Amino acid sequence: MKAFAYVNPANEKEAVAALKIDGIALPMAGGQDLLARMKDYIDEPDRLVNVKGLDATVTGTPDGGLKIGSAVKIIDLYESVQVAKLYPAINAAAIEIGTPQIRNQATVGGNINQRPRCWYFRNEEFVCYKKGGSRCFAVNGENQYHAIFGNDGPSHIVHPSSLAVPFVAYGARFRVVGANGEREIAAADFFTMPTLQNVLKENVLGDEDILTHVILPAPGNVKSGHYEVRYKQSHDWPLAFTTVVLTMNGSRIGSARVVLGAVAPIPWRSKPAEEALAGKPLNDQTAAAAGEAAVSEAKPMSGNAYKVQIAKTAVERAIMNAAGLKTV
Ligand SMILES: Cc1cc2nc3c(=O)[nH]c(=O)nc-3n(C[C@H](O)[C@H](O)[C@H](O)COP(=O)(O)OP(=O)(O)OC[C@H]3O[C@@H](n4cnc5c(N)ncnc54)[C@H](O)[C@@H]3O)c2cc1C
Numbered sequence: 001m002k003a004f005a006y007v008n009p010a011n012e013k014e015a016v017a018a019l020k021i022d023g024i025a026l027p028m029a030g031g032q033d034l035l036a037r038m039k040d041y042i043d044e045p046d047r048l049v050n051v052k053g054l055d056a057t058v059t060g061t062p063d064g065g066l067k068i069g070s071a072v073k074i075i076d077l078y079e080s081v082q083v084a085k086l087y088p089a090i091n092a093a094a095i096e097i098g099t100p101q102i103r104n105q106a107t108v109g110g111n112i113n114q115r116p117r118c119w120y121f122r123n124e125e126f127v128c129y130k131k132g133g134s135r136c137f138a139v140n141g142e143n144q145y146h147a148i149f150g151n152d153g154p155s156h157i158v159h160p161s162s163l164a165v166p167f168v169a170y171g172a173r174f175r176v177v178g179a180n181g182e183r184e185i186a187a188a189d190f191f192t193m194p195t196l197q198n199v200l201k202e203n204v205l206g207d208e209d210i211l212t213h214v215i216l217p218a219p220g221n222v223k224s225g226h227y228e229v230r231y232k233q234s235h236d237w238p239l240a241f242t243t244v245v246l247t248m249n250g251s252r253i254g255s256a257r258v259v260l261g262a263v264a265p266i267p268w269r270s271k272p273a274e275e276a277l278a279g280k281p282l283n284d285q286t287a288a289a290a291g292e293a294a295v296s297e298a299k300p301m302s303g304n305a306y307k308v309q310i311a312k313t314a315v316e317r318a319i320m321n322a323a324g325l326k327t328v
């Protein structure tokens with residue numbers, strides 16, 4: 001690992017100022033992703049700016065929602081009674097992340113901003129688009145864990161954050177501070193589809209920006225569900241997963257937000273599934289039809305067509321979970 005400076009700012013303002021250097025400065029939270037990248041020579045920053053000292057609380061907002069500090073650890077997010085009560089899909093996603101050790105160290109901000117898990121990206125020998133190169137090795141290489149939606153390239157990653165998906169589904173906003181002050185960005189607009197111009201990043205944050213809070217609106221009259229499919233029970237990312245948030249109109253679904261994870265470069269909102277749900281009774285037939293609709297536009301790569309069935313099942317079971325129906 002290359003030698004680096006370490007800065008421990010007292011507040012947001014100092015943290016932003018510490019990111020402005022002639023060289024590479026990166027925020028470090030729990031270090032569960034960043035330190036691994038540094039050990040593997042994927043990133044070689046000149047300075048790390050500790051952001052674990054930023055807000056680590058979960059507080060209520062005047063409208064009945066929640067404001068979650070970016071330094072909240074994943075275990076504390078999971079153990080928050082308010083989160084579990086108001087946003088059960090976030091609670092369900094949090095407990096599945098990594099291992100107890102990771103959940104006790106990693107933070108909400110770091111989870112949202114973690115970099116892709118593509119094995120070519122994580123290997124210093126492969127200089128792909130995401131590392132300033134001019135090709136994607138996954139296209140003709142090993143792509144069984146890559147995208148099945150949004151596959152126009154140039155990169156075919158799946159976004160690695162489990163929390164990003166329920167945050168988008170619940171309509172969260174992210175508060176960001178940077179050199180030009182603070183701003184709020186809808187979670188749905190935060191993550192970026194890759195283009196040749198922006199492929200080095202996965203979101204809209206600038207080099208001197210820090211995500212400080214996740215702000216969740218009051219959930220309203222919704223039922224929500226979450227379902228993840230993995231090869232094994234723990235220690236790994238899901239193959240596909242889904243959060244659904246259903247706004248109910250009596251016993252029927254008024255409108256729906258269906259967001260899939262681990263299937264596209266961003267948390268993938270499925271309009272076909274949402275249309276299949278609107279106006280329908282909440283039952284297992286509706287769930288099955290929405291699962292079919294969700295994958296109707298899938299474009300798998302050479303080695304990951306198997307993920308289409310898994311994504312379909314994740315959507316169907318997330319809806320059944322929202323309905324309180326048994327999934328197995
Ligand atoms: C075996 C294993 C299994 C895993 N399974 C899952 C899983 O199922 N789901 C999942 O979501 N994750 C999974 N992870 C990844 C893990 O959850 C993330 O690495 C962790 O959440 C990152 O959080 P952190 O606080 O340690 O971030 P760090 O490593 O400190 O930072 C991650 C990145 O975010 C940037 N960053 C950190 N904080 C901020 C901020 N406030 N504003 C702007 N940028 C910031 C850093 O510069 C860095 O680039 C797994 C990891 C392992 C090792």
Ligand code: SF4
Pocket residue numbers: 116118119120121128129130131135136137138139146154155156157
């Ligand atoms: S999928 Fe993205 S990260 Fe992986 S090799 Fe292709 S360009 Fe690189």
